[in-house]
Amino acid sequence: MPFLSYSFSCQNQRVESYSEKATQPNLYxxxxxxxxxxxxxxxxxxxxxxxxxxxxxxxxxxxxESLLRFQTITVKEFIRSLLLSNAFKNLNYDVNNNYRFVEMCVQRVLGRDLYSEREKLAWSIIIASKGLEAFVDSLLDSDEYLENFGDNVVPFQRRRIIAQRSKGETPFNLKTPRYGKEFLGNLSTGKPQYIWQGTVRKFTPQERIPKAGDPALYLGMVKDVSFTLSPIK
Known part of the structure; x- marks a missing residue:
């Protein structure tokens, strides 16, 4: 299946003041x-x-890590090892659908957000038809990755949104990737689970508290009475 074409720009890029280039120094x-x-x-x-x-x-x-220290592999190959590791698969790939996983990988590997839903669909098709390894290779071997990071530069977020400077923007690599909204329904019960670890207290309104002489109090009195049967001699 051929790679789905998509536009290499988005509406945000037409506004000069909407984003800025990252000031993070390149690590190479x-x-x-x-x-x-x-x-x-x-x-x-x-x-x-x-x-x-x-x-x-x-x-x-x-x-x-050892291979990188002795320069047996490049930074790009080290990044590939991280993306294909069992830990990354368990913590990110297995707990998300393809669309969310694609969005996260494009942000962290290419250093930018997705251009459009069509691009998300195009990368998702690669995962569905060719597998995870082919998807990772397509990202790392793309012209965009090679032009911006090459073989020995650590990927970084290339642009930051500055529209709401007071609130700031969480960097891509600091966003929690697990459990999208659509994945909550796939948990054990099939429904979102809410766990409260505090003390559970029961509140009874004043008008529902039984008063003296109320028959409801007799049941409690009966439960409090303990009968001890002694054997007949």
Whole structure:
């Protein structure tokens, strides 16, 4: 199935003051990096792909980290290892539908938001027809990725919305990716679950509290009485 075509622009880009280029310095792997420089690149890669919510012990890839330190692989190949890792699949791919997963990957890998629903559909078709690995390869091998990040630059958010400067905008890599609204219905009961961990207290209105002489009080009195039967001698 051919890749679905879509426009490479959106209405927001026609307004000059609506967005701005990112001021974050590019982290790239030089020919002779210091150890601390490689540590910064590794941390930035985890933060960009997994977000700070998911940087846990079991999400680390010790093998690819070692290969990157010895420059056996490029930053681009390290990013690919993160995207195809079991931890990333379990925390992001398995708990979202294809549309939400595509949106998240385009934001974190290409550093921008989706242009339109048509682009979201185009990438979703790649996942559905060719699989997750082909989708990741299509993102990393795209002209857009190579022109902006190449082989040794850590992806970053290239543009930020500044329309509501007072509220600010949460960076793509800090948004919680799990559990879209449509996924809540797929939990165990088939319905959204609301868990209250506080103390449950029962409130009875004043007019419903039984007064003295009310027959409703007798049942409580009967429950309080304990009968002890002694054997007949």
């Amino acid at each position: 792997l030089s020919d002779n990096p210091y150890a601390k420089d490689v540590d910064s690149i590794i941390w930035a890669s985890y933060r960009q792909i997994f977000s700070e919510h998911q940087i846990l012990t079991f999400t680390r890839l010790v093998g690819p």
